[in-house]
Amino acid sequence: MVSLEEIVTYFTDPTAVGYTPEKTLIYALLLVVAASFIFEILKKLKIKVDYKLAISVIPYVILGSILRVLQDAKTFNSYWLITPGIYVFVFGIAFTVLLFSILVERKFGIRYFKTLFVLGLFAIAFMLPLLHFVNLKGFFLVSLFYLPWLIILYKIKWNAANKFVTAAQMFDATSTYVALQYFGYYEQHVVPSLFINIFSPASFIFLKIAGIVGILLILDKFSKEEEFNIYLKLLIGILGLGTGTRDFLRLLALV
Template identity: 40%
Template structure:
């Protein structure tokens, strides 16, 4: 395959650039807009039921990405940004099937979706060479600290989950880079790390999450859209953090 094309579709190997970052960002925003419209069409509310229904598929996306990093899977379908389209399509398909079953048999769609996703996720996890649990020695104290700090705060539960998802991602990235020699692939964090210590990442990501909540609550008054955008930010934190965690536990 053409070397220049590979640089666009396999940034883990070649590194992210401003061009790939901008392109992926535009595709991402277009994608979340389309998905929002599809959810409206399917008459799926943006609520805890939807979050419960899609949670396993966030993990599936992260696990498939790690399987590609481990070369268990070799297709470029499983790298960024293709993996996002794949998981979005899979999730929407399962949601559609689950809603159809709910309408005919009165089984809650979120339960059908969740159970289906968890079964697939367990199967995928069993294929990974997870063995390096030493990383948890560094991670557990950090995650416990953020969990207690965030969930003892006086804010809505969805805001707490959003903030913790970003703290979760930051904690895993920090641990991987600080103690195990991993390198950041993205442009903006690399600029930050060239100007300040790694520890600033642990502060900045949760602060950006808090700022996002403030801005969304101030500017986005439409309830469904507000919740949807918060859910997207939460998904990003969980997905990136889980992929990095699995890579670390497999020493990839």
């Protein structure tokens, strides 16, 4: 009989490589629970979910990606810098800074999102130099394949939230494609790896754009509460930006 300790170890062991369907399902369920909890916290703090909040948390998404790559590079070695621990760790940092930013706003009148954003930039400036970028070819290839998506999103008539989410997710798709196709990396996540193994790395791009556009259209049609709609899109954008930035930085550092 499998013990509770063995189950916990299976899902949290830092030495484990890759994802399994079981881990993917559990992580997805935990994400749903955490997302609901965080939304309620934001409401209690009277923080409106809008573009100001979205922009102010972007540095922490990038910070999380930097920390994850430093873990991959063996600069650090901690459970809290791999999935799922890194999500808890980075959220803890961002939430702590958010509370501090709210206090600053109440005492000095400086809007919370400004403090939150600037302190996030300082954290990036402190951690980014620990990475050593050597792959100029990877940078140009990602830029080359990603630029058309930015042009398309600029030209089409769509709301800003949908454009942000799509841009973030396609950055992930492009970085993954370049890493797999040109530099011998491999995909760890269950669903993308299934398509990539059957078809090719390019299939991930088509899978991603079809999936993300479909999800956004469904949200716009059935999600009637505007703030919750934006919140869900922010989460989807964060997931894409986080994994995309990690893949991009790994590629540049050849980690």
